[in-house]
Amino acid sequence: FSGSYKLILPDLPGHGRSDPWANWQRKRVSTDYYSEVLVDLIRTLKLSEPTIIGCSLGGDISLTLGTKLGKHVRKIISINGGARTPTFTEEDIKNADPSDIRSTFNYCGRDTRKEIIERIVWIKSSNRREVYVNDLYAWNSHDITDKLHMIEAPVVLMRGEDDPIVSKDIIDATAQGIRDCSTQELPRLGHYPMIENPKLFIESLMPHLE
DSSP states (O other), X not given: OTTTSXXXXXXXXXXXXXXXXXXXXXXXXXXXXXXXXXXXXXXXTTOOSOEEEEETHXXXXXXXXXHHHGGGOSEEEEESOOSBOOOSOHHHHHTOOTXXXXXXXXXXXXTOOHHHHHHHHHHHHTSOXXXXXXXXXXXXXXXXXXXXXXXXXXXXXXXXXXOSSSXXXXXXXXXXXXXXXXXXXXXXXXXXXXXXXXXXXXXXXXXXXX
């Protein structure tokens, strides 16, 4: 994959090796904030018509980027994301624990192996819980339904067949608002398809890049 394409994998503020946003202990940020950070990155690097790919919260952010960058994007591939994703209750978010194996198990596809689930838990737990909770609030409050018409690039909406968070209804409602949009269901995969089964995920992704 990396032999055919130039990959840029940014760590969002508060994630990986990136510093958090100012007053992160008290201030929440949204998908709009994250997308503005990426707009600045794209402009700083002078990227010409990038293809933007994101999963989960990244799927929401990729669609938000489409509303901001218009024709300057070649294609958007949103995986398990949507225009509006209020899928958690307030209690769910307040009690959220990134190291909770049970919830991670429930979000994975039916064939996901134990060691893969453990790896996903490790990845989720690598950031502070405050950032994880912020991201759940950002996910829940995400709503760009009235801005979908601003997306000029072709969009692919991919969804794991077994994903209990992003329903087919969310995908269909999002697709209806985008002028050039196709959808694809990933069989037997859940909310983390690129980790659950990398080979199947890449095989599904590549035709959209060629």
